[in-house]
């Protein structure tokens with residue numbers, strides 16, 4: 001993300017949905033003038049503490065990413081990490097970023113694709129039903145696969161996409177990101193699979209895991225860069 005963004009040192013860079021401010025600090029260390037926007041006062045407070053404790057300037061604004069309080073062309077760069085999946089209208093956010101970037105300004109986005117989980121099973125239908133529950137509470141759980149379209153429609157060009165494919169070889173490894181028990185219970189609760197099929201799937205997956213034969217994949221993140229013409 002950092003190397004792809006690469007605006008000139010001293011440039012104004014917005015971290016949209018900055019959370020607790022880790023990347024704001026990094027942007028400052030990289031010689032940028034970092035600005036943070038977040039909808040959450042709690043997150044902004046954490047960012048403020050982090051920036052002050054490191055002796056960096058505090059440039060934080062509480063705002064909705066879909067309506068940014070900045071004038072046209074104000075920023076040289078903008079980064080968005082794990083935010084678009086949560087907003088009501090990702091296209092509206094990108095339209096705003098297009099507006100506040102100067103011509104030639106760069107946008108970097110990193111978002112997951114929770115809908116991309118695959119589980120190898122003899123019962124492929126049950127495995128699909130379980131995988132479909134991952135990130136079910138997230139408004140845009142598959143946003144990672146839509147970045148090129150969203151960026152193109154917002155008027156960006158020079159779009160470059162990279163996908164980080166994760167391969168998990170045990171239930172335990174997968175559990176750092178997805179609880180198999182939890183998503184199987186959800187698939188059962190919404191009536192996609194019955195109790196005995198759910199139990200059989202879990203038993204199969206744990207047995208595969210114990211014998212070194214478990215296989216699951218996930219496009220954990222899509223990283224996109226693009227330029228405002």
Ligand SMILES: C[S@@+](CC[C@H](N)C(=O)[O-])C[C@H]1O[C@@H](n2cnc3c(N)ncnc32)[C@H](O)[C@@H]1O
Pocket residue numbers: 016017018019020022037038039040043063064065066080081082083086087088
């Ligand atoms: C998963 S956190 C990611 C934080 C940070 N970008 C990171 O990668 O560590 C999502 C952040 O987006 C913020 N957020 C969610 N919806 C938003 C919106 N509509 N406008 C601005 N910020 C929003 C949340 O408050 C939260 O801080």
